Amino acid sequence: MGDKFSSLEWLPDLVDRTEQPVQHRSRNFEVLSSLRRGLTVVLDALFPHSCPVCNELVQCDGGLCLSCWQTLELISAPYCERLGVPLHYDLGPNAWSAAALVNPPDYDRARAAVLYNGPARELVKRFKFYGEVRLSRFLAKCMLNAGAELVSLESFLVPVPLHRSRLRQRTYNQSALLVKEIGHHLGGRVLLDGMVRTRKTHQQVGLKRGARTANVGGAFHVAEHFLPLVSGAHVVLVDDVLTTGATVEECARVLKAAGARQVDVLVFALVDPENFSADNG
Structure with a gap:
């Protein structure tokens, strides 16, 4: 069933909203709540x-x-302050991984909920390529813990944009759906069209690091x-997903050139640099 039926948000629109005495409104609310619960039980049984x-x-x-949840590799401390990748040992606060020391990114910090393997790969594939937009709620909820470190009320939440031709083909920007959910829970100023993808790029899947960077060069504007x-x-x-970081690094460069003080990155899944292959997202 679609979100409208699974959430039953449509139910209040079917009743008269004219002003009524407080006790009547309270009684009506109790009736509606009972009806919602009853319908939810019925729909869950049927579908x-x-x-x-x-x-x-x-x-x-x-x-x-439960089985798939237990095989999700949730990211928790200790992790690299800059890249957000898990560390094998606790090196103290604000520790950097070897990858961050050798090649620091153009963004300031990255955080992710899970590592990109097993169930996480399947979730992203279904969400991104198979139109299962309902998954935005689950993925965003997984991101809230990592995002709480990054997002304040003054932060601008901006999705990585799709080119208009790809948006027409896919009909939705999966990153924008995540922004809406995260902004609802963590606050911040949601700006769904803060960046524009001005050049159509090739799919990053299958490209090596250097090719990914060249592919997105000059493709974004504020x-x-x-x-x-x-x-x-x-x-x-x-x-x-954060793979090599080529896309978000290009976005960060453009934002900082326009005057942004700090650019952080929040994703559902992260590919560990130690285990990168060109076939990752």
């Missing part, structure tokens, strides 16, 4: 939810079964209406 990875039956829409706001601003770029 049971399944795990988006293995199709095992689950209790809530978009959630994982939107005209964001230019007066970006000077001195803290921007959090949101995307589904």
Whole structure:
């Protein structure tokens, strides 16, 4: 079932909203709440939810079964302050990984919820390429813990943009869906069109590091209406997967050239640089 039926948000639109005495409104609210719960039970029985990875039956829409959840590799401390990749040992606060020391990125910090393997790969594939937009809620909720370190009320939350031709083909920008959910929970100033992709690029999948960087070079601009706001601003770029970082680094360079004070990156899944292959997202 679609989100409208699974959430039952349509139900209040079917009742009269004219002003009523407080006690009547309270009684009506109780009736509606009971009706919602009853309908939810019926719909769950008629249209049971399944795990988006293995199709095992689950209790809530978009959630994982216990087995798939246990195989998600959640990222927790210790991790690299700059790249967000897990560290094998706790090197103390603000520690950098070897990869960050050798080749520091153009963004300031990156954080991710999980490593990009196993169920995480399947979730991203279904969300990004198979139109399962309902997964945005689950992926965003996984990102909240990592995002809490980055996002403040003054932050601008900006999705990595799609080129208009790809947006027409896909019909949605998966990064923008994540921004909406994260902004709803963590605050910050959501700016869905803060950046523009002015040049159509090749899919990054299958490209090596150097080719990925060349592929996205000069492909992004700060939107005209964001230019007066970006000077001195803290921007959090949101995307589904961080692979080599070529795309978000190009976006960070453009934002900093426009005057951004700090650019951080928040993603659902992260490819560990030690395990990178060109076939990753």
